[in-house]
Amino acid sequence: DVKVTQSSRYLVKRTGEKVFLECVQDMDHENMFWYRQDPGLGLRLIYFSYDVKMKEKGDIPEGYSVSREKKERFSLILESASTNQTSMYLCAAGGGPGTEAFFGQGTRLTVV
């Protein structure tokens, strides 16, 4: 009963490339999130969206943008990939404050 699906488990990209990370949820949740997971730093929020075409910056938005054209899909875009964006990226969907967030399996991105 997979609820949140990320399009790739592993990606290797070159410095300067434009990178798209895709996330799809089948739970009809209003809110979707992109986090970056790094050892010792935990989960840091990049962007989140609380409705179609609505987005807000999280704690570390620099170098990233997002797109939410449909309720079920939330894309993370690295405009020009850099080596310091090598990381594990987690997508999540949730119903709002106090409710459970459901996570995707993660995308491990390596920028060379």
Add this chain to the structure above:
Amino acid sequence: AQRVTQPEKLLSVFKGAPVELKCNYSYSGSPELFWYVQYSRQRLQLLLRHISRESIKGFTADLNKGETSFHLKKPFAQEEDSAMYYCALTSGTYKYIFGTGTRLKVLA
């Protein structure tokens, strides 16, 4: 500022020993607190939330507003409890704020 602090990066205990994973938070309103767990090669998933006052897999957590803490406890650790644990809170603006995580290793 809203913040979740997990002071231990790594906690090692022997099988059968009690476990306590510490979590402190700073939040000006009434927080909703959670513990999430990530087992090896699995996705991050909810373990428990304070509002439910439930025990999951033998784990419990009590919200202490005076000490602004939400420590996770289990009386007898099992090897299958080895995982990464994250404390989190939700704010009124939909965001889920996570701590830096504690890796629990249960030794045989």
